[in-house]
Amino acid sequence: MKRTKNHDIPKKIWTLATSALAVLCIPASAATTNLPTTAEEQGALKPKEVLEDLMAGNQRYVAGKVTEPNVKARIQASSKGQYPKATILSCLDSRVPVEMIFDQGIGDIFVGRVAGNVENVDQLGSMEFATKVAGVKLVMVLGHEACGAVKGACDHVEMGNLTDLLEKIQPAVEAVDGFEKKDRTSKNPAFVERVVEANVRQTVKDIRERSEVLAAMEKAGEIMIVGALYSLSDGKVTLLD
Numbered sequence: 001m002k003r004t005k006n007h008d009i010p011k012k013i014w015t016l017a018t019s020a021l022a023v024l025c026i027p028a029s030a031a032t033t034n035l036p037t038t039a040e041e042q043g044a045l046k047p048k049e050v051l052e053d054l055m056a057g058n059q060r061y062v063a064g065k066v067t068e069p070n071v072k073a074r075i076q077a078s079s080k081g082q083y084p085k086a087t088i089l090s091c092l093d094s095r096v097p098v099e100m101i102f103d104q105g106i107g108d109i110f111v112g113r114v115a116g117n118v119e120n121v122d123q124l125g126s127m128e129f130a131t132k133v134a135g136v137k138l139v140m141v142l143g144h145e146a147c148g149a150v151k152g153a154c155d156h157v158e159m160g161n162l163t164d165l166l167e168k169i170q171p172a173v174e175a176v177d178g179f180e181k182k183d184r185t186s187k188n189p190a191f192v193e194r195v196v197e198a199n200v201r202q203t204v205k206d207i208r209e210r211s212e213v214l215a216a217m218e219k220a221g222e223i224m225i226v227g228a229l230y231s232l233s234d235g236k237v238t239l240l241d
Helices: 008-024 039-044 047-063 071-078 121-133 148-154 162-167 170-175 189-210 212-219
Strands: 086-090 109-113 138-144 224-230 237-239
Touching (some): 047 138, 047 237, 109 121, 121 138, 121 189, 148 170, 189 224
Parallel strands (some): 086 109, 086 138, 138 224
């Protein structure tokens, strides 16, 4: 039987101590189970709590301290059903990875994507399903900095089916004042950003006007409908009043 040398004992004790310390120093998000919301948890959520959760997730994203994805466990946990917290209408832009920027995982949120984050019958129907049927508590319209669809609308671009899509953004283009005609193009970043914001506000307004289901749920306090803007430069999401 091999005996342990006396001078090896302190080394082993130090190794065990440092290993224990490393476990204690693991961030709470990585140490917890981190599974999708259950039916009971979803039912207890308030719209404001969901919004606060998304914004806290964005703060983690901006800081580079996102939660462990726990992909395999989430796939298994969500295979029998889904109980998301929010539905987000976002632009098609590949630089706006919605789940990532809010630090959400599989089963947490519904995401609808279309160039220019504009609503149509299909998107409205999807939102009604998400809220009335699937139980989410928050509807968000998420626009973003330097949106290509908005730039196309500012320049009155016409191309195939894109023409009809960009027409939906024209009310936002026309709503922005304070710029001379020569400055009302995609070459003027200040004008584009004003239209990006106006377009989000227009979409939120359209959702309330075009969906009796969503408008009634918001009035009853069952959901919130909000607009927000995403910064491509720093990853921060800003809520619109």
